[in-house]
Amino acid sequence: MLKKAGLDARQLKNYRPVSNLSFLSKLLERSVQVRLQAFLDNNDMLPASQSAYRRFHSTETAVLKVYNDLLLAADSGQVSALCLLDLTAAFDTVDHDLVMRCLERQFGLRGVVLQWLSSYLSDRSVRVALGSNSSSVVHLLCSIPQVQF
Numbered sequence: 001m002l003k004k005a006g007l008d009a010r011q012l013k014n015y016r017p018v019s020n021l022s023f024l025s026k027l028l029e030r031s032v033q034v035r036l037q038a039f040l041d042n043n044d045m046l047p048a049s050q051s052a053y054r055r056f057h058s059t060e061t062a063v064l065k066v067y068n069d070l071l072l073a074a075d076s077g078q079v080s081a082l083c084l085l086d087l088t089a090a091f092d093t094v095d096h097d098l099v100m101r102c103l104e105r106q107f108g109l110r111g112v113v114l115q116w117l118s119s120y121l122s123d124r125s126v127r128v129a130l131g132s133n134s135s136s137v138v139h140l141l142c143s144i145p146q147v148q149f
Contacts, residue, residue, distance in 0.1 A: 096122065
């Protein structure tokens with residue numbers, strides 16, 4: 001997938017690798033995602049203000065929350081500052097060991113579930129192919145796979 005609209009589509013460096021998985025692999029990933037999300041939701045483990053990966057939440061709800069907070073502060077005479085960060089490549093920098101420790105310590109995942117997720121993240125590699133051109137294989141030490149459902 002092209003990282004951003006407007007980038008030169010002929011340059012392989014402008015593409016983000018996306019997992020090309022079989023139907024069964026996608027089905028398994030989706031099933032795990034649904035079960036893990038239900039576990040997190042049922043145990044109230046996600047911050048109330050988190051909008052990503054939550055049903056009936058979106059970037060719009062996040063923006064409305066920030067906007068509302070700014071209005072409330074202005075109404076009470078407070079000064080506000082807003083710092084915006086571009087996190088478009090954030091998934092490319094996620095450390096696998098850190099994710100596994102967080103899943104275990106903060107969310108209480110253990111046993112087979114934790115082993116499966118660890119296996120899913122380990123020994124991954126990517127390359128970008130476009131027509132007859134392809135990049136060299138890169139072995140990932142960090143990064144969370146981005147799958148298109």
